[in-house]
Amino acid sequence: MSQTITEELxxxxxxxxSLKTAENKQSCPHCEQVLTKCNFIWGRLTSExxxxxxxxxxxxxxxxxxxxxxxxQIQKLNHSxxxxxxxxxxxxxLYDRAVSKSQLGKRGKRTTxxxxxxxxxxxxxxxxxxxxxxxxxxxxxxxxIGREYRLLCxxxxxxxxxxxxxxxxxxxxxxxxxxxxxxxxxxxxxxxIEQSGEMSGRDPCGLAASAVYIASRRAGIxxxxxxVGNIASVTERTVSSNCKLITExxxxxxxxxxx
Numbered sequence: 001m002s003q004t005i006t007e008e009l010x011x012x013x014x015x016x017x018s019l020k021t022a023e024n025k026q027s028c029p030h031c032e033q034v035l036t037k038c039n040f041i042w043g044r045l046t047s048e049x050x051x052x053x054x055x056x057x058x059x060x061x062x063x064x065x066x067x068x069x070x071x072x073q074i075q076k077l078n079h080s081x082x083x084x085x086x087x088x089x090x091x092x093x094l095y096d097r098a099v100s101k102s103q104l105g106k107r108g109k110r111t112t113x114x115x116x117x118x119x120x121x122x123x124x125x126x127x128x129x130x131x132x133x134x135x136x137x138x139x140x141x142x143x144x145i146g147r148e149y150r151l152l153c154x155x156x157x158x159x160x161x162x163x164x165x166x167x168x169x170x171x172x173x174x175x176x177x178x179x180x181x182x183x184x185x186x187x188x189x190x191x192x193i194e195q196s197g198e199m200s201g202r203d204p205c206g207l208a209a210s211a212v213y214i215a216s217r218r219a220g221i222x223x224x225x226x227x228v229g230n231i232a233s234v235t236e237r238t239v240s241s242n243c244k245l246i247t248e249x250x251x252x253x254x255x256x257x258x259x
Contacts, residue, residue: 070095073113073137080136081128082174083121091120094156103155107144114140115148122161127168129205131233165190168208168232175231176223178216185215189246198249202242206234210242 071092078088094116098104105112114133121128130149134142153160169190173183189211193199199207209232216223225239232239 069109070099070113070116073110074117077114077117077128077133077136081121081132082171083117083128084124084126087117087120087124087126090124091117094120094152097156098152101155104148104152107148108139110137110139111141111144111148112152114145115152118145118149119152119158122163122167125161125167126171127163127205128171129233135233163204164194165204165207165211166194168205169212172208172212172228172232176212176216176228178212178221179219182212182215182219182221185218186211189215189250192250193246196249199242199245203234203238205232206238206242207246208232209234210239210246213239214243214246 074088074091074095077083078085078091091113095113098112098116099109114137118128118130118133130142130145133145134140152158166187169183169186173186186208190208193207193211209228213223213225213228216228224236225243226236229236229239
């Protein structure tokens with residue numbers, strides 16, 4: 001007997017291609033994996049139905065489509081921004097908590113998922129900026145993610161992890177493909193900046209980008225401020241301004257920083 005197949009917006013946890021749905025099952029036409037609808041989470045499948053508590057103390061089934069949209073969005077962010085797998089896993093768990101709260105999700109499931117991902121990158125010490133997150137999907141808006149993030153932290157009583165320039169150095173260095181010695185020198189520089197407090201209030205991602213740029217040029221690597229800025233999602237002007245201040249304020253790091 002033939003079955004009616006409809007295209008869904010969910011992606012396969014194995015190959016990330018579009019899935020097809022028939023009745024209560026989803027299947028991937030690319031890698032031929034069969035999924036039980038509503039029961040897949042990060043990187044693995046579950047055969048048990050998922051439930052979410054109601055205020056009355058009873059149980060109700062998860063909204064399958066909302067759950068899948070959020071899971072897929074987090075998977076996409078994790079892949080696009082090259083975050084550790086543990087960040088994606090934790091973000092999905094946090095999203096599951098978030099969508100059970102009536103205060104959250106009003107800006108859209110994708111925005112809530114992005115806010116959860118943003119929090120988890122910070123909490124893991126591998127932060128990604130709101131600008132970087134919003135740039136991965138035209139349906140995401142930086143301001144909306146930020147507002148949902150603040151509401152998420154308030155509603156779930158989450159401790160907001162601080163962001164420092166040191167946190168961004170490894171990601172920028174990895175994306176640029178610079179050596180370990182360059183990364184180490186950039187870390188030394190950002191730690192000195194943080195300990196001095198002389199540049200507090202400046203965007204930590206911009207400071208990290210500038211430190212990586214300075215360390216790269218000192219190592220003889222031909223790189224431009226625009227290249228570094230593009231990786232860090234900050235402007236060339238920001239990198240240039242930071243570089244001038246860093247070399248002026250820190251005599252132990254003073255060297256020429258060609259643009």
